[in-house]
Structures are given as C-alpha cells and as structure tokens.
Amino acid sequence: MPGTLRVALDATPLLGARTGIGTYVRELVGALGALPDVALTATAFSGRAHRPDDLPASVAFRAARVPARLLRVAWLRTDLPPVEALAGRHDVFHATNFVLPPGRGAGVLTVHDLTYVRYPELVAPASRAYATLVPRGLRRARLVLTPSQAVAAEVVEEYRLDPERVRATPLGVASAWFDAAPLMPVRRRELGVGERYVVFVGTREPRKDLGTLLAAHAAHRAAGGDLQLVLVGAAGWGEELAGRHGVRVLGHLPGADVRALVAGARALAMPSRYEGFGLPVLEAQAAGTAVLCSDLPVLREVGGSTATYLPVGDVEAWSAALDGCGATAPDLDAARTARTRAATFTWAACARLTLAAYRDATAA
Incomplete structure (x- = not known):
C-alpha cells in the first residue's frame, strides 16, 4: 500500500471572484481532501491571503506572504525563491495555474489552454508572460496535466513533449447542477431578467467572442425575436457591453443564482474562439439546459x-x-441524454487521475 503523500497545491485561484480555474482548484481540492493517504496543503501566493471559507477542514492552508505578481517577475528571471521556502516541505508541488515555481521536489503543472500561444492578442497583458513562464515550468515538471485531450495534444505538439509526460484530467460537474431549478420570479425580477432569455456564463474577455453573440442577438431582436441576453460573470477586460437593447449584464453572482439562471434559460450560449475545456457547457447540460456553442474540437x-x-x-x-431557441419548445429527450452524459464527468474521477499523476511524479 502506498504511504501518505504530502502534496502542496497552488490555491491562489481560490482568492477573490472565482473564474473557471478557481472552480477547478476548489473542486479538485475538495475531492482530493476526501481521498485517503493524501496530506494536502493549499498554498496561496498573496500578500493578504486568508483561508477561504469553503476550504475543507481536512486541508491545511498556508499563506505565502508574497504577491503572485512579484513572484512571477522573479521566476521569469531566476530560480529564486524556491517553492519550499513558500509552501513548506512536501513530496510534490502542484502548480494549478500555468506557473510551476522552481524547487527541489517533484513538480506537476496544469496547463489549461494555449491561448497565450494561439491567440496572444486575446489575453490580458499579464497572461502574455506565460509564453516564457510555461516553457520554464515544463522543463521543471515531472508531469503535465491538461483539462482535455484536445489541449493535451496541443501541448505535446507545441512544446515537442513526450506524450507520456502529458495527461488529461477531465473536469467534473458539481452535484448541485443536477438539482438546479429556475429562479423564483421575485429573484429573477430583482436581477432584471425576463422570462425568456439566453445566458452566457464566464469572464467577459475577447477570447469569448461576445461581439458575435451580441450582433446575433441584435439581429434576432430586429427580426422580431423576444429573447433577452443575460451575461453573467466577471468583467474581465475588453469592450464595454452595458447599455445594449435587450441585454442584461450581471457581474459575479453567488453560485446558487448562477445555477438557477442557467436552469431557467432557453439555452446557454458559448461563442468562444478558443477554449481549454468549456465547463459551462457541461454544467448547463447537467441542469437540463440546451447549449449553443462554437464548433471547436474541445467543445x-x-x-x-x-x-x-x-x-x-x-x-x-x-x-x-x-431564433430557433425562441420559436421551439425545449427538447426533453435531448436534455435527458445530456444530463446522463454530464454525470460521467466527476470531480472524484478528476482527483483520482490527479493523485495517480502525483504518485507517478514522485516515483520518476
């Protein structure tokens, strides 16, 4: 039987408003914390980090009182400071968000996508540093994880890695999505949302190509369609979207509100130009909601x-x-099929694959 494995994990994405990577880290930490023979420490690189309220009691928390921004500047130029000085003693360090610090132990690196390579004009300036930081991390990493087979293939091709060093650990769907019900009318009206709407969930940034969705929605309304477009998520960066006819822009909302908005929508729309996984697609299907999305291999x-x-x-x-969403009734048979398929994506499976990678990394 394998012994207890000491794992330090970058939990910085848990701080502040949760993006898709924050959801990945939260759910992975929760699922890993439920596994035997793992001593997990969630480490946040921030000058003002506090233990997240939803961190499981079984998971230790450590705040490295140095901002991630400054650490990335240092790691762009040097191999200092080593991760052991920040995260304490461990057998393996899991870099959950593109950047694997220098260190003496086994390192595992998650690369969520290659937007910074494929579409550098679509990422925020701070993320362009990944073009240097990711290759440095790949040289250090014993194993590389990706959220999908599509990204695994891209990473192997782009960086000419041995395919045995790159593993897909598909993301899961939180069980609450399968129980999601539409918003109560009072809450829906409080949010300024009508009865008939299509919803987008995610950070509003150029990669999501909301310009196409907005133009399509304007054409739909001009032709007599009555669907409202609801945009849910962090502001991100790029074009200002407020003030458009029939469009409701909501910021970051509690998880229960997001699930209810998706469950009550005629469809979830995901018009992205590029994705690493596309978790909102899976979550919408779990909620029984139709999905309109870009024709990308990963989606x-x-x-x-x-x-x-x-x-x-x-x-x-x-x-x-x-127009089709507005004119036709929801396809209940398709919704049942989608729910059944979504149920095969679990965070427990993601955690098991990730733990196997940790053990293989320490044995390498």
Missing part, C-alpha cells in the same frame, strides 16, 4: 452529441440558432 469533446455547434464568428448562424 465537441465536452458537449457530445446533444449540443448545437455553430461556426466561430458566424453572426448569421448564431442569429438563426437564437
């Missing part, structure tokens, strides 16, 4: 046969899809 990997796939950037196709 087909996640969404299966029940999502509607549309050409990237094709305003006419997206407008027609919105």
Whole structure:
C-alpha cells in the first residue's frame, strides 16, 4: 500500500471572484481532501491571503506572504525563491495555474489552454508572460496535466513533449447542477431578467467572442425575436457591453443564482474562439439546459452529441440558432441524454487521475 503523500497545491485561484480555474482548484481540492493517504496543503501566493471559507477542514492552508505578481517577475528571471521556502516541505508541488515555481521536489503543472500561444492578442497583458513562464515550468515538471485531450495534444505538439509526460484530467460537474431549478420570479425580477432569455456564463474577455453573440442577438431582436441576453460573470477586460437593447449584464453572482439562471434559460450560449475545456457547457447540460456553442474540437469533446455547434464568428448562424431557441419548445429527450452524459464527468474521477499523476511524479 502506498504511504501518505504530502502534496502542496497552488490555491491562489481560490482568492477573490472565482473564474473557471478557481472552480477547478476548489473542486479538485475538495475531492482530493476526501481521498485517503493524501496530506494536502493549499498554498496561496498573496500578500493578504486568508483561508477561504469553503476550504475543507481536512486541508491545511498556508499563506505565502508574497504577491503572485512579484513572484512571477522573479521566476521569469531566476530560480529564486524556491517553492519550499513558500509552501513548506512536501513530496510534490502542484502548480494549478500555468506557473510551476522552481524547487527541489517533484513538480506537476496544469496547463489549461494555449491561448497565450494561439491567440496572444486575446489575453490580458499579464497572461502574455506565460509564453516564457510555461516553457520554464515544463522543463521543471515531472508531469503535465491538461483539462482535455484536445489541449493535451496541443501541448505535446507545441512544446515537442513526450506524450507520456502529458495527461488529461477531465473536469467534473458539481452535484448541485443536477438539482438546479429556475429562479423564483421575485429573484429573477430583482436581477432584471425576463422570462425568456439566453445566458452566457464566464469572464467577459475577447477570447469569448461576445461581439458575435451580441450582433446575433441584435439581429434576432430586429427580426422580431423576444429573447433577452443575460451575461453573467466577471468583467474581465475588453469592450464595454452595458447599455445594449435587450441585454442584461450581471457581474459575479453567488453560485446558487448562477445555477438557477442557467436552469431557467432557453439555452446557454458559448461563442468562444478558443477554449481549454468549456465547463459551462457541461454544467448547463447537467441542469437540463440546451447549449449553443462554437464548433471547436474541445467543445465537441465536452458537449457530445446533444449540443448545437455553430461556426466561430458566424453572426448569421448564431442569429438563426437564437431564433430557433425562441420559436421551439425545449427538447426533453435531448436534455435527458445530456444530463446522463454530464454525470460521467466527476470531480472524484478528476482527483483520482490527479493523485495517480502525483504518485507517478514522485516515483520518476
């Protein structure tokens, strides 16, 4: 039987408003904390970090009182400070967010996508440093994890890595999504949301190509369609979207509100130009909501046969899809099929694959 493995994990994405990577870290930590023979320490690189309220009691927390921004500047130029000085003693360090610090122990690095390589014009300036930081981390890492087979193949091709060093650990769906019900009318009205709407969930940034969705929605409304477009998530960066007719821009909301908004929507729309996984697609399917998404290999990997796939950037196709959502009743058979498939993606499975990678990394 394997002994207890001491794992330090970068928990910085748990701080502040949760993005998709924050959701990944939260759910992975929770699932790893439930496994035997793992002593897990969540380490946050921040000058003002406090233990997150939703961190399981079984998981230790350590705050490295140095801002991640300053550490990345240092690691761009040197191999100091070593991660042991920040995260304490461990058998393996899991860098959950693109940047693997220098250190003496086994390192595992998660690369969520290659936007900074494929579409550098679509990432925030701070993320362009990944073009240097990720290759440095890849040289240090014993194993590299990705959220999908599509990204695993991209990483192998881009960096000419041995495929045995790169493993896909598909993300899961929190059980609460399967129980999601539409918002009560009072709460829906408080949020300024109508009865008939399509919802987008995610950080509002250029990679998500909201310009195409907004143009398609405007065409839908101009042709007599009545669907409202609801945008949920952090502001991110890029074009200002407020003040458009029939569009409701909401910021970061509690998880229960997000799940209820998705459950009550005619469809979830994901018009992205590029993705590493596409968790909102899976979550919407778990909630029984139809999905309109870009025709990307990774979204087909996640969404299966029940999502509607549309050409990237094709305003006419997206407008027609919105018209269809407004004119037809939900397909209950397709919703049941999608729910069944979504149930095969679990955080427990993600954690088991991740733990296997930890053990293999320490044995290498």
